[in-house]
Amino acid sequence: MFFMRAAVIGLGVEGKKAVNSLLKHGWEVYASDLNSNIDLSDLDLPGISLNFLDGGETFSIVSDTLTLDLGFTNSQAIDECDAIAISPSMYGGSFATKLLSEGDLLSDVLSNHKKIFSIGITGTNGKTTTVHMLKSILENAGKKVLVGGNGGGGFSGYYDLMLEAENGDYDVILVEVCDMTLDFCSYAFDFDIVGLTNIGNDHMDVHKTIANYKDSLVRFFTGKEIFTAYNQDFNSDFKDVSSKHISYFEYQDELKVFGKFNRLNAGLAMAIAAELKIPKDVIKDTLSDFEAVSGRLDVYKINDALVYVGKTDNSDALKSVLSEKDFYAIFIGTPRSHESHRLDIVDEAVKYNPEVIVVFPGLDDNLDLLLYRLNYLKYRGRVLTATSLDDIIAYVAEFSHEEAMLIGGNGQEAIINIQERIKLISEKLS
Template sequence: MKISVVGLGVEGQKATISLLKRDYDVYSSDINKDIDLSLLQSSGFDENINLDLEVGSHNLDKIFKSDAVSVSPSLFNKKICKDIIERDIFISDIFTKHKSVKTIAVTGTNGKTTTTHMIYEILKNNGYKVAIGGNGGGGFSGYNELLLDANENDYDYMVIEVCDMTLAFCSYVFDIDIVVVTNIGYDHMDVHGSIEQYTQEVAEFIKDKPAILNCNDENLVKIKDESSNPLLFNIYDGDLNLFGKFNLKNADAAYMTCQYLGINTDEIKKSLAEFEAVKGRTKKIIYNTNEVITGKTDNVDALKAVLDEERFDILIIGTPRKYETCRYNILDYIKSYKPDTLIIFPGLEDTTYDYIEYLNNIGYNKDMMVLKNIDDIIRYINSKQNSKIFIGGNGQEKITKITSMLEDEL
């Protein structure tokens, strides 16, 4: 079977990897000749008899003669995708078994991954066979891996983490039965254009579906009636061994979702009490005499949710990619927060100079420094006593590595 992949961002590269490991003949292309293919290259798959890789252009003849085509979510509204759908070769129209699985989609600006895993654990602990996956940028193996897995195996439920930039794409690819929306925040505004537009996109996503919505989010409250059965979650009042009030909200979203699905209340509470922090998400470590909180907080709402919990002396913040200037408003909040010390490290890319320049331009006058290496960050933390330290910002992979190194030294 010949399958094409159009677009080689994170999702496209993960789709290519998923198809190659199943021994499909794959043609993958991207119109950007400077596309970063490090994810694909590090997977161990080279250009071989199964992979025909092209950058700088798309060969439409190869694409349209494919048995199925996977399209990057960012290209879903482009002409090339519409042409593929019209030819009845879009991948979710060829592989369709996944659409018969009861599907829960979890979206929002923050809290998606934790909430998705909570729902998964509750359902799994109650004897159901559950598929989990989705958003490649959030740490899963991508939408195509989930689609292929659900077409190869028999599942009772499928729980999908849906990136806020892929709502229309996921509405087409999956037959969603229930939507959970954690919140609507100021991230990816370069894509959405405005919070109002983002809210409208969410309204379309929940339209005529049961929806579990955050009662504390004014934008979600405004659009709740678009849902066929809106249920509002608040703050979970049961036992939960996770840091932060925001995780009590995630837990209540999972609780209400599983209650709606008919899971026994005591069983839900038992699963949540035993739930452990997802790798890379917010976690507390008592390291020597220091209290260290770590976790990806790649937008201002996520960062504020953590920093509002308690006062930190030291912030260690990872930087975004160069083009993600919409995330620089993290620094505006840090200016008002006024930590004793701010440390910047290369998160997703080394844009530390850009961060320093931005901080200088907004008149930031507290102590700050740049540490380029993870080992230097560990040494710095070792030099401190009785400090409250937060490690976050952008760069989930590096934040996770720092967390693991700290835990290994305990």
């Protein structure tokens, strides 16, 4: 490849994933963030001796393939790069607009991903499950599928898709599009089809209002073939700007995954697959065998109880689960300390009024935040804290002769660990 040195500006989730992907694909990388207090634990730093240049509030890490500046940015180092990867949140700002006009963005330097038939799946909840459903259907139909996108969904990030597309002969690119990166993705990819799972109450620290979120979707949908649920709010707005609008419905055939929300996810996957002329028997057979994605809601039997475990990190996600089952106990993983908007899941749990609410560290070890909220809401049930996975398992055992319990909230990694332990126990008991 001709372009072999890239700058990564901003080291949030997507920025760090971009660094990892570029290094994996043989690029040299200059990366920077104005914040010097960055968690580097999820960076795949080269396995060689690193030189730390400490400058007090700023510092650098230098190796043969990576230069990392924290607390400042070296404009000369950026100028020497062949391509630049910005944090998606920077898109629309003056710096990103300058790069766009100069054609320096990685999404312009690499172009193969825009030549491949592309499907974007966006929305508040259900994106990851829908993407995996559709991926399975397409692969079972003989398509070579490149899948990825939203780093928060567990994929390797948007830039990894661009880099992978340069090297592989793919029939379809399938992208999970976070609702906070709609404008960035609209520019960086050339979507042939876009599916919307739902519009829910999440990321309101960014959107501020549902109306603003809707307006972002209207921009994203303009000129595209789109799929939305038959009962989706704002469907008339979306239809007006689309090149083609198709409504989808709850899937009616056999599914292993739980919930009406997953029937809608399957309905979206089926509708897109049908539009692509995938045979009905392939769709039906694939969805009947589909199992829950790691970290998403799955069900296990422990003694007399059904234990539902999966990420439900916003009030709409939790409400959709609570509407379908009676739970004796609800376990809630904590959000990050600054994400006060996510505390509305506690409000939803209190409205449901289970016998027990257990709080555990999900994204941060800040149990006091949830305990204060429960006290403020005057929840009168039993409140317990679990500071470790062993604590959670002990409470599951204690409640295992009740009908059902739900373990959810925030913290995908923590919830995956819980799932794995619960699954092992369930398999042993069976």
